[in-house]
Amino acid sequence: MTDTPLTPQQVVEQLYWRYATKKFDPSKKISESEWKTLEQSLVLSPSSFGLQPWKFFVVRNPEIRQQLLEHSWGQKQVVDASHLVVFAIEQDVDKSDVDRFVKRMSEVQEVPVENLQGFGDMVKGFLSDPPYPLEIDKWSTRQVYIALGFFMFTAAVLEIDTCPMEGFVPAKYNEVLGLTEMGYSAVVLCCAGYRASDDKSAARPKVRYSTEEVVTYID
Numbered sequence: 001m002t003d004t005p006l007t008p009q010q011v012v013e014q015l016y017w018r019y020a021t022k023k024f025d026p027s028k029k030i031s032e033s034e035w036k037t038l039e040q041s042l043v044l045s046p047s048s049f050g051l052q053p054w055k056f057f058v059v060r061n062p063e064i065r066q067q068l069l070e071h072s073w074g075q076k077q078v079v080d081a082s083h084l085v086v087f088a089i090e091q092d093v094d095k096s097d098v099d100r101f102v103k104r105m106s107e108v109q110e111v112p113v114e115n116l117q118g119f120g121d122m123v124k125g126f127l128s129d130p131p132y133p134l135e136i137d138k139w140s141t142r143q144v145y146i147a148l149g150f151f152m153f154t155a156a157v158l159e160i161d162t163c164p165m166e167g168f169v170p171a172k173y174n175e176v177l178g179l180t181e182m183g184y185s186a187v188v189l190c191c192a193g194y195r196a197s198d199d200k201s202a203a204r205p206k207v208r209y210s211t212e213e214v215v216t217y218i219d
Contacts, residue, residue, distance in 0.1 A: 006157065018156040021163045021191070022201040024080040028194035034158055035083065038192065041154035042085075045147035049123045051101055053093045053140040054147060055184050057086040057177060064176065071172035072189070077163050082193030086173060087148055088184040089140035098123045141187050148188055155192055165189040 006014070030038070042056045059065055065079045072078045090097065102120040106113045127136065148164060155162045166188055173179065173186040195202050208214075 014156045016206065017159065019201060021161040021195045021199060023196040023199035024077055024161065024191065024193045025196045026080040028082065030082040030160060030193060034160060037158065038151060038154055041150045042147055045150040047143040047146060051097065051123065053090045054144045055088050055090065057088060059084045059086060067176055068173065072168040075165065075167060077165065077191040081191035085190045085192065086177065086186050087144045087188045087190065088179055088186050089137060089144055091137065091183050091185050093136050093140055094127065095124045144187050148190060151190060160192055161195045163191045165191065
């Protein structure tokens with residue numbers, strides 16, 4: 001643990017500082033050390049059962065990013081930001097994914113696979129016979145948004161700007177990046193970098209409902 005954690009007030013200040021950056025400064029790049037921290041925020045993101053039904057594609061090739069621009073509603077963030085991350089779900093998660101995860105649990109926690117069979121069977125049961133109507137790809141999509149939140153919050157703490165984007169054509173991203181062949185499908189994007197000095201959106205006050213309107217305590 002760090003000796004100087006953020007205070008509660010500092011956390012709130014960083015949340016106010018963050019906004020969906022509309023214009024990035026293409027000359028400013030995220031340092032390697034800070035990027036590694038952002039990368040770990042993705043790796044360490046939680047998911048249901050810990051199953052991690054996702055992959056994060058970091059598009060660094062400028063020519064590919066330029067190609068993706070026309071499939072991103074012309075939003076320049078995808079080419080101007082320091083980093084472009086495509087949050088993708090694994091298609092059709094099934095029992096083999098559970099076996100793979102249980103094997104990983106066994107390795108990391110140094111527990112025999114046999115000892116984890118009950119857990120594995122429970123997760124397989126959920127996937128094959130869920131207690132509520134479940135479309136597995138929609139379930140995976142909900143998981144990937146947790147990772148998006150972790151990524152954006154970590155960036156805000158580091159004072160790195162982000163812009164989450166659903167304004168793109170997933171099928172075209174899948175095609176350009178070859179995601180379908182790899183068994184993945186794009187769900188949401190997040191651009192990361194540094195705001196341009198003339199991005200007018202930075203000065204606009206946040207428009208949020210009052211705390212009393214969105215938070216209800218049930219005692």
